[in-house]
Amino acid sequence: MDKITEKTLVSRARHGIPAGVWALGFVSMLMDISSEMIHALLPVYMVTVLGTSTLAVGLIEGIAEATASITKVFSGALSDWLGKRKFLAALGYGLAAFTKPIFPLASSLEWLVAARFIDRVGKGIRGAPRDALVADIAPPELRGASFGLRQSLDTVGAFIGPLLAIGLMWLTADHFQTVFWIAVIPAFLSVALILVAVKEPERPKELRKVRMPLHRAELRRLGPAYWWIVAVAAVFTLARFSEAFLILHAQSIGLPLALVPIVLVLMSLAYSLSAYPIGTLSDRMDRMTILILGMILLILADLTLAFATTLLGIGIGVVLWGLHMGFTQGLFATLIAEAAPGELRGTAYGMFNLVTGLMLLAASVIAGTLWDAIGPQATFLAGVAFAVLTTLGLLPVRGRLKKPRQV
Numbered sequence: 001m002d003k004i005t006e007k008t009l010v011s012r013a014r015h016g017i018p019a020g021v022w023a024l025g026f027v028s029m030l031m032d033i034s035s036e037m038i039h040a041l042l043p044v045y046m047v048t049v050l051g052t053s054t055l056a057v058g059l060i061e062g063i064a065e066a067t068a069s070i071t072k073v074f075s076g077a078l079s080d081w082l083g084k085r086k087f088l089a090a091l092g093y094g095l096a097a098f099t100k101p102i103f104p105l106a107s108s109l110e111w112l113v114a115a116r117f118i119d120r121v122g123k124g125i126r127g128a129p130r131d132a133l134v135a136d137i138a139p140p141e142l143r144g145a146s147f148g149l150r151q152s153l154d155t156v157g158a159f160i161g162p163l164l165a166i167g168l169m170w171l172t173a174d175h176f177q178t179v180f181w182i183a184v185i186p187a188f189l190s191v192a193l194i195l196v197a198v199k200e201p202e203r204p205k206e207l208r209k210v211r212m213p214l215h216r217a218e219l220r221r222l223g224p225a226y227w228w229i230v231a232v233a234a235v236f237t238l239a240r241f242s243e244a245f246l247i248l249h250a251q252s253i254g255l256p257l258a259l260v261p262i263v264l265v266l267m268s269l270a271y272s273l274s275a276y277p278i279g280t281l282s283d284r285m286d287r288m289t290i291l292i293l294g295m296i297l298l299i300l301a302d303l304t305l306a307f308a309t310t311l312l313g314i315g316i317g318v319v320l321w322g323l324h325m326g327f328t329q330g331l332f333a334t335l336i337a338e339a340a341p342g343e344l345r346g347t348a349y350g351m352f353n354l355v356t357g358l359m360l361l362a363a364s365v366i367a368g369t370l371w372d373a374i375g376p377q378a379t380f381l382a383g384v385a386f387a388v389l390t391t392l393g394l395l396p397v398r399g400r401l402k403k404p405r406q407v
Contacts, residue, residue: 016142017138017142017145017146017149018137018138018139018146019197020133020137020197020198020199020201021134021137021138021146021149021150022149023193023194023197023198024089024130024133024134024137024150024194024198025149025150025152025153025154026153026193027093027190027193027194027198028130028150028153028154028157028190029153029154029156029157029160030157030186030187030189030190030193031093031096031097031157031186031187031190032154032155032156032157032158032161033157033160033161033164033183033186034097034100034161034183034184034185034186034187034190035096035119035157035161035183035187036157036158036159036160036161036162036165037161037162037164037165037168037179037180037182037183038100038103038165038179038180038183039161040161040162040165040166040264041165041169041176041179041180042103042112042116045176046109046112049176050108050109050112064116064117064119064120067117067120067121067124068120068121068123068124068127068357069124069353069354069356069357069358070124070354070357071120071121071123071124071125072124072125072127072128072349072350072353072354072357073128073347073350073351073353073354074350075088075092075124075125075126075127075128075129075346075350076127076128076129076132076345076346076347076348076349076350076351076353077346077347077350078346079128079129079132079346080132080343080344080345080346080347083203083343084200085129085130085132085133085136085200085346086129086133086194086198086199086200088125088126088129089125089126089129089130089133089194089198090126090191090194090195091122091125091126092122092123092124092125092126092127092129092130093122093126093190093191093194094122094191095118095119095121095122095125096118096119096122096123096126096187097122097184097187097188097190097191098118099115099116099118099119099122100119100180100183100184100187100188101181101184102114102115103115103180103183104176104177104178104180104181104184127349127350127353128346128347128349128350128353129346131147131333131336131337131345131349132337132345132346132348132349133198133200134146134147134150134333134337135147135333135336135337135342135345136200136201136342136345137201138337140338141283142283143283143334143337143338144279144280144281144282144283144287144330144331144334145276145279145280145282145283146279147279147330147331147333147334147337148275148276148277148278148279148280148282148326148330149275149276149279150330151271151275151276151279151326151329151330151333152271152272152273152274152275152276152279152326152330153272155268155271155272155275155325155326156268156272158264158268158271158272159264159265159268159269159272161183162264162265163265164182165179168182203343218344218347219347219351221341221344222339222340222341222344222347222348222351223339223340223341225339226336226339226340226348229332229335229336229339229352230351230352230355232390232394233332233352233355233356233359234355234356234359235359235386235389235390236295236298236328236386236387236390237356237359237360237363238359238362238363238366238386239298239302239363239383239384239385239386239387239389239390240298240321240324240325240360240363240383241360241363241364241366241367241379241383242360242363242364242367243263243264243267243321245364245367245368245371245376245379246263246264246267246305246314246317246318246321247263247264248371248376249305249308249314249376249380250263250311250314250318252376253308253309253310253311253313253314254311255311255314263314263318266315266318266319266322267318267319267321267322267325268322269322270318270319270320270321270322270323270325270326271322271323271325271326271329272326273326274322274323274325274326274327275325275326275329275330278290278326278327278330278331279330279331279334282330282331282334287331287334287335288394290327290331291327291328291331291332291335291394292391292394293327294324294326294327294328294331295324295328295387295390295391295394296391297320297323297324297327298320298321298324298328298383298387299384299387299388299391300320301317301318301320301321301323301324302317302380302381302383302384302387303380303384304316304317304320305317305318305321305376305380306376306377306380306381306384307377332352333349336348336349336352363386366382367379367382367383370382
């Protein structure tokens with residue numbers, strides 16, 4: 001690297017993470033606060049107030065998350081074809097915000113299902129374009145820190161939301177509708193922030209126009225390094241099944257029902273505190289080494305949870321689980337940004353989210369089957385096996401990754 005390039009990188013690093021990335025982080029945080037305030041209470045509300053069966057709750061949640069994963073593919077590809085990302089990201093946040101008043105107004109299950117479905121469509125529309133927008137805005141030498149910051153702020157919302165829900169339920173004497181109405185406020189603040197504070201950069205002239213999104217020729221252009229990352233992430237996702245099993249395990253050990261949300265709060269706190277520092281560190285050292293450390297943390301988390309017999313043991317396992325998320329989720333996003341061509345980043349994030357979303361569904365089915373047939377220990381030990389397999393899969397990926405793309 002010549003001296004001019006070195007001086008340029010140092011100068012850009014001193015200016016820090018761009019304001020647009022900070023804004024997108026706070027946009028994510030506000031929407032997550034709103035969503036988690038509702039989602040932390042929605043299953044209980046559906047069962048106790050509307051008389052919905054737990055099977056119906058599971059089916060609704062499964063369909064909603066699958067819808068989000070599928071939508072991400074098309075929205076990401078569309079953002080590549082249009083050459084515009086902010087419009088689709090804002091549209092996704094807007095759809096989610098406009099569903100929020102339906103939750104306190106709904107008098108039947110059908111209305112809640114419709115609101116949940118549209119909310120997840122909104123999540124699917126915004127996900128890939130937003131991540132591609134972060135990659136477009138962030139300087140290459142600060143991509144790890146940028147993705148870590150956005151992920152950290154997003155996860156702050158994931159633990160503030162349930163805490164607010166718990167506190168407001170206590171203050172309002174368990175009045176669900178009041179809590180749901182208050183959740184509307186941060187959702188609309190999120191939309192206002194992305195419209196006002198996020199500026200989309202001009203598309204570099206050297207980037208080719210994407211003529212046929214999701215065409216096989218375009219998918220081949222993503223390159224072998226990208227598909228190796230997706231393959232490793234897919235196996236990795238089999239090891240990190242739904243966090244619902246952390247809650248179930250804590251409950252089986254003796255955690256009171258009223259304190260169940262504390263499990264997610266503890267996990268999200270560890271996640272949010274680690275994501276940004278690890279993202280910053282990844283800009284200064286080998287990212288694959290950090291990813292392997294994240295896998296080791298997941299192995300330790302699964303082993304701890306498999307053999308935990310006290311709430312303290314569960315707590316340690318949950319913290320390790322949150323730390324492994326902080327070590328890996330932002331890094332996967334950074335690796336995708338560097339492996340995929342700049343004009344195909346939306347497609348790249350869409351395909352990545354689709355594959356990992358389907359794997360998460362499969363992982364949860366496997367985990368639930370093992371839990372019912374053998375017990376919790378078998379579920380977490382299976383997670384250990386998948387995590388070890390993923391760690392071994394990272395070794396060939398290390399050699400196949402190309403140098404970071406500078407656009």
